[in-house]
Amino acid sequence: MPGNLEIAVLYEPSDNTTPPTDSSGRVRHKERRRTRTRRRWHGPERRQKIDREHVAEALRANGYEVSMYELSDESALLGLAKSKVDLILNMVEAYAGDDSLEAHVAAFLDLLELRYTGADPQALFLAQDKALAKKVFDFHGIRTPRFASVYRGKLDHVDDLEFPLIVKPASEDGSVGIDAGAVVRNLRELMERASMIQEKFDCAALIEEFIEGREIYVGIIGNDKPVALPVVEMDLSKLPDDMPKIAGTEVKWEKGSAAYEATRSAAAKGLGEDVMRRLQDTALQVYSALKLRDYGRVDMRLTPEGRIYVIEANPNPWLAPEAELAIAAGLAGRSYVELIGQIVELALARYAA
Structure with a gap:
């Protein structure tokens, strides 16, 4: 029972809608700005400023005392050592605007022996490094698109690939670095795109075989016996004919564009029970392989032939009501x-075990 338990909603001040660049045009990190107006939902990781407010209201409706804690700077980080709350609902995606430090915040909470919701540092590191996560998928026999990873001329991994390919940053999410030009169909386009990714994002370029198919999302809840939720799909079928069917920046961020207005996330339709079960089973395998906990989301592609390919896993996915x-x-x-x-009950039970 909630009783007098106090939960702090921990969040960083970035508003998560556009990645800033330095004077050279290089993206330093993912610090997207959240708009203050409510928007209809189009896809995963499309953030709004008010998501934490929805979470706080839901916590109060569950009978918890709620406080808000903004991780604004080093002083706020160190101030966590004085926290006396019963649980932290961790909504942090970055520290000091740098999303590569997301896992470090969770590690700091562990050092302070503070209880918090969601993934631990290991899971956050694994999921953020997409090339490493795909190697984990391969080890566990989970189908993922064949891929290569290259940084400054050094190949970290390479499969035998066939065009078309999709090229994206190896350590970004929210479709940062993915647009209509991400899908390449010849060697020249591949080299140009990989070079751009490395220069602009200062990280490895992840090169995957492009999988034609339906964009599928499966949410997972639980720990010892996690449960796969019903299958959700982002319908990309109405995208303009000249655009590849991907959930890129045009779909997620360019409000008013034809791509933005043409897409929706809703219950997946027209899938047989066997396909639904296989999608959910695959998501559960991913959840276990990457050691996610409490809640998460797995993004997949379903081909017309019924083959399932895991694209990525999302620990601590967006918690807004329209996500x-x-x-x-x-x-x-x-x-x-x-x-x-x-989610709160699952986290509390983990620490009580």
Whole structure:
């Protein structure tokens, strides 16, 4: 029972809508700006400023005392050592605007022996390094697109690849660095795109075989016996004919564009029970392989022939009421308040074990 338990909602001040660049045009990190107006939901990781407010309201509706803690600077980070709350609901995606430090925040919470929701540092590191995560998938026999990873002329991994390919940053999310030009169909386009990714994002370029198919998301809730939620799909079928069917920046960030207006996330339709079960089973395998906990989301492609390819896993996915996880929870009969309450209960149970 909630009783007098106090939960702090921990968040960073970035508003998460556009990645800033330095004077050379290089993206330093993912610090997207959140807009202050409410927008309809189009896809995963499309953030709004008010997501933490929805979470706080849901926590209060569950009977918890709630405080808000902004991780604004080093002083705020060190101030966590004085925290006396019963649990931290971790919504942090970066520190000092640098999303590569997301896992470090969780590690700091561990050092302070503070209890928090969501993934631990190991899972956050694994999921953020997409090339490493794909190697883990391969080890566990989980189908993922064949790929190569290259940085400054050094190949970290290379499969035998066939065009078309999709080229993206190896350590970004939210479709940062992915647009209509990400899908390449010849060697010249590949070399130009890989060079641009390395220069602009200062990270390895992840080169994958492009999988034609449906964009599928499966949310997972739980720890010892995690449960896969109903399947959600982003419908890309109405994208302009000259655009590849991918959930790129045009779909997620360019409000008012034809791509933005043509896409929706909703319950996946027209899938047989066997396909649904295989998608959910695959998501559970990924959740276990990357050691996610409490909640997460797995992004996949489903081909017309029924083959499933895992694209990536998302620890601590967006918790707004219009996000895929909440959509899936609703399809399973859980209200938004119940979803947030269950995440808290799962975290508390872990620490009580």
